Amino acid sequence: MTYKAYWGTWLALLAVTLGMIVAGSGSVTGGALLVLLLLGMLVKIGLIGGNFMHLRSENRVLILIVALGILLVSIALFAGIAVDAARVYKLSQP
Amino acid sequence: MAELAHGVHRPRSFIARYVFSTDHKVIGIQYMITAMFMAIAGGALAMIVRMQLAWPGEKWRLLGKMFPDGVEGDIMKPEFYLSLMTMHGTIMIFFVVSLALIGGFGNFLIPLQIGARDMAFPFLNMLSFWTIVPACLIMLGSFAVEGGAAQAGWTAYPPLSAVGAAVPGSQWGQTLWILGMALFIASFTMGGLNFVCTILDQRTKGMSLMRMPITIWTLFISSAIGLLAFPPLLAAAILLLFDRHFGTSFFLPSGLYFGNGLLPNSGGTPLLWQHLFWFLGHPEVYVLILPALGITLDMLPVFSRKPVFGYRLTVYCLYAIAALSMIVWGHHMYVSGMSPYIGEFFAIGTLSITVPSAIIGVNMIASLWGGSLRFPTPMLFTIGTIIMFGTGGFGGIFLGNATSDIQLHDTYFVVGHFHLMIGGVTLMAAFAGVYYWFPKMFGRMMNETLGKLHFWVTMPAFYVLFLAQHFQGLGGMPRRYFDFDKFEYLQKVAAANLHVSLTAFVLGAVQFVFLFNFFWSAFKGARSVKNPWCATTLEWTEASPAPHGNWGEQLPEVHRWPYDYSVPGAAEDFTPQTAPATVAPVTF
Amino acid sequence: MEAAIETREAYWEGGRGPFGIGWSKLMMWLFIVTDGLVFAGFLAIYGFLRIASPNWPDRSHIFHLDFIALMTFTLITSSATMATAVGAARKGDRKTVGRFLALTIVGGAAFLGMQAYEWSSLIRAGATLEANPWGAPLFGACFFIITGFHGSHVLSGLIVLAITMARSAAGKSRPAGIELAGLYWHFVDLVWVFVFTLFYLI
Known part of the structure; x- marks a missing residue:
């Protein structure tokens, strides 16, 4: 993977994290928040595992x-x- | 790549060869001898337990001298009895059976049967063994600390294990127990990672997964289950240490009274520990029993001179057992206050695990069908394993079902059941394995007469002993009790205790025949040829005993599956895995 | 199609690693699985206690989310620099490797420093292993043990990285070695994703 791809992943991670924090600080509540946060978590795990740890190409x-x-x-x-x-x-x- | 890394050079000094060795065969034998040593210790504990149950309140002069705190005035104290059974369970499960089957046979057999020079990480392998040694010493040494060894059972249920003031053994003994278990988990993790990597990556040319002997399959799956199930227990054990020493209350509810004082803890529950413990504890019994089944299935073709029955199906069943074993832990907890709805789920899971287990059992019996059977000592123990597996398995059906388990829970029925399964099946298979692979370990045969004597006393003694305990359990006799004299309703079944104990003493004594046979044969036994059993697997193509670095210059190449016995058109009734298709047709 | 099946089967035939990676990398992955399951054990216990406790404290009264966000940003960035270092190692660019490993170490150390600050501010507010001013006493125990266990992984990761950097500077490390250190470092980041979501956000 290229350096660009790594830093693109970095940007995506930051964006998802930001979205999760915004959702978590009051704009979404209850079950919807739970689903949203767990989804965000899975996306982040996929990004780190797939791109940073190269699991995608294994x-x-x-x-x-x-x-x-x-x-x-x-x-x-x-x-x-x-x-x-x-x-x-x-x-x-x- | 692997060949270059290890080379064929041999370490010269005594210490590098036999003590801090990185050779998988030496490490395997080290594990096995450690397991034997621990078996003597754990067995002795069982004998003392049986002495107490046969003659409660009797004076024991020698024990009084050995354990002045626990056997005060030559009479055994109840808490000392708890230490005995706790440590007997812990030592036998983790430091005898695990060590012998996983550590011993795993290390010795994996590289030899898949055609590798050594494990993927020989140094890690050595480290794994030398982590177990301090763990053993800590466990044994805990008898000498103030308050005696741990007394909360091998399951270490809180609050006995979490509150220091609960019983004398809850102080130092329990801390040492947790420490010893932590070392054991560390060692098992190192060993398990090594096994899985070796089996996946180090197989020789032609040794596809479906050409591996079933022993290797079972060791692979056992290691994998262990690697998945041990970590959560490690987490729980760390939290238990915090509960004990730093005032947290993960496993302690509010309202606990100890020694006329209300404990300050609140918020936790012992149920949580039980869940976490059995999340390991149940897979652990499969970790132990699967290699035993693998050894059995590997030995049946050799002594019936025909291929094993249902190889593929057995492998699939092993996978099914592995998957199911991770989701049935709750059947140990039917009476714990667990939600009855989830209990239903666990009961269904448990009963469905009997299906793959029964298929494997039938495959074992079918492997005998129509063969030309021979009965040297390893075969006798192999048949013993099958019988124990059948009988013990039937008991498991009653215990896996919530309705009957609520009656049988914590009675001697459970004790009898798990002694047949993780005592009988595993030990019988381990004995079979030792008699069978002894020539590969030491280049000599074990004595047949002593071996047969060993079997013909061990087998009936095991049966009388543990079947009797099943019936005592049906009569309602609870386990872990120190003295049954006070219970009117138990007098009839408790009367059998004397006979059970006498059988136990016979069973214990006859194991010394085996020990003598092992060490005597290692030095004085008849010399063995390369392949004394006319077997097909890879280890028998190497000299006995196998030299350091296995197979010298050229690693063997595999052309067929490991069970080519009595192939039509072949010159001999066994065709080694290394024989190319020109020698005999490749069937699998 | 047929050829694809054949090559896939050939992976498992023996005589080569079925995953096309060395055993040290396979070992690292398996270790990550087991170590990850230790964290899974901790987090499952935390989840159990949180569901079971009637008075689990409201996290928004305790944590300053903007500060936690900064911690997360630092750790994610250090993961990105680590990935760049691994990529550079594959290209054989030792200078970039050294530079980005140093950045990663700085990031990890900054994360640890911020964690120490967070711990000390919570301790000053009265949180201990045994009790805390906000509600269920086990909240403090869960917080300190889980973040502490993660912090200890960050610390050991820093040590690994420092050794890797020294070896790389001396020209002794192979790209595979840097990749292994990278895998471990990303794993530490991965665990933080779980801790961050499950402990600070939910």
């Missing part, structure tokens, strides 16, 4: 191993415990 299986390895395991872990977190919250309410 073998497809390696991309799958890295992306699915981290994402699926994290999601499985969080999904498994989040239900109980809601339950603990409910039980703590009078």
Whole structure:
């Protein structure tokens, strides 16, 4: 990749971050904010991983191993415990 | 590339060759001997546990001298009993079975069976072993600190593990336990990364993934599961340390009383630790059992002289087990206060994991079907593994189902079940593996008579011991209790404790036959030829014992899968993987 | 089409790395996966506690978003300079490598300094591991442990970068070595994306 591409990625990252901060400081609320922020996060991860870490030009299986390895395991872990977190919250309410 | 990096030169000094060696074979044997040493320690703990259960309240003069704090006035204290079973579990799971199967066979076999000079990172490999040694010493040494070793069980549930004042072992013993586990995780991560890289990148020419022996497949998948499941536990262990020493309350709810005082903690819950622990804990049992199944499936063709049954299906099932094992951890927590709705999900997941497991079990039996069977010691232990896997697996169905588990949870049924699975299956396969690969390790054969004696006592003793515990559990006998004398309703089932203990002593004693056989044969056993079992896999094309740097000048080239036994038209009933298509037709 | 399938299968045949990368790079990627999962563990625990706590503090009363934005800007920029250094190393341009590695180190150090400032201002406001003035006591513990763990990764990354720079200046480093250091540095940035979103914004 060229230097230009790196700094283009940099600009894109800054733009997404700025958008997330603007959204987070009150202009969007509730579930829409959550979706927006998570989307922004995924876009940033894709930009850093794909362009800065050159994952884009690697073998497809390696991309799958890295992306699915981290994402699926994290999601499985969080999904498994989040239900109980809601339950603990409910039980703590009078 | 790899060949040039390692070279064929041999280290000369004793220390570089046998102590701080980077040779995968030496490291594998080091792991195995460490595992044997830890097995003696862990086994001794089990024997003391069984002594207490057989004759509660008895005076033990020798124990009183060895552990003056825990066995005060020659009578065992309840908290010392907790230390015993905690450390027995920890040592056996993490420092015996993991060490022997993953560290021992993994290091010894991976480069030899895929045709590599050594691991991808030999130095890291050595570092991984020398991280385990202090971990072992810390675990054993924790018996000597004030308060004794950890007492919260191998699962280290808070608040026992998080509140220093809870039990005597919650002080120094628990801290050392966490430290030892952290070192173990570090070592396992180094080893696992090395295994995965080696298996993916270092295979010799022609060794495609679908031509790898199943042992390598299982070690690969085990390492991968371990790498994915251990990190979250590391995070939880760090937080547990903070809870213990820095006043946080991740795993401590409000309203806990200890020693007439209300603890200041609030906001956390022990449930969180249980989730994080079992997120590792359940995959961990597959980490242990998969290599055992791999060794079994690799050995069946050798001693039945026919190809393994359902190679591809087995590999797919291994993948399915690996994926499912990451999402079924909740079946250890049905009675923990976990949401019953998510419990339903975990129960379905657990029961669906029996499908690939059963397919592998059937493949093992079908591999025997129609073969011309031979019964040297490794084959006996292999068949023992299959039997244990079947029996233990049936117990698992009852425990995986929430409805029956609520009755059976924390009873001896669970104890019997997991001893058959991660005790029986793994140890039987490990024994089979040692008898089988011993010639490759030391260039000598193990003694057959002693081996058969070892098997014919071990197998029935294992069964009597742990089946009896299943029935004690069905009778409602809870695990982890120090003394059953006080419980009227348990008298009938607890009466079996004496017999269970006596069987345990026999089982423990006969392992010394194996140890003697191992060390005696290493020096005095009959010399072995290159390929004593007439097997096809790559390691048997190398001299026994294999020299440093494997295969000298030229690495072998692979032309076929590893199970070409009794190929029609071949001169012999086995065709090594290195034989080109001109020798015998390539079937796979 | 047929040829493409054949070459793909040849990757897995043995005798070569299936991903077309060396084992040290493969190892780095796998290490990143495991290390990333440690963070996943921390963040999942944080998520659990946050959902379970009835009185989790409102982040807008505690953090100054403009300052956090500055921290994020610094770290993203240092990632971009690192990527440039890796690109230069591939071209064999040692001068640019040295210059941009130095910039990266400056960026990382500035980030650590800002984090230290943020910590000290929060500590001055009364936040500790055990308690804080805003609500659920575990908020402080989560904050210090997660950002501290990330900060320790930044610190170790700085050490790696300093060594890489010294080796590169001495002409001893290969482009692959600089790339590995770069991967680690980007990973640290990647984790910050998670921490920034999940801790400071949501």
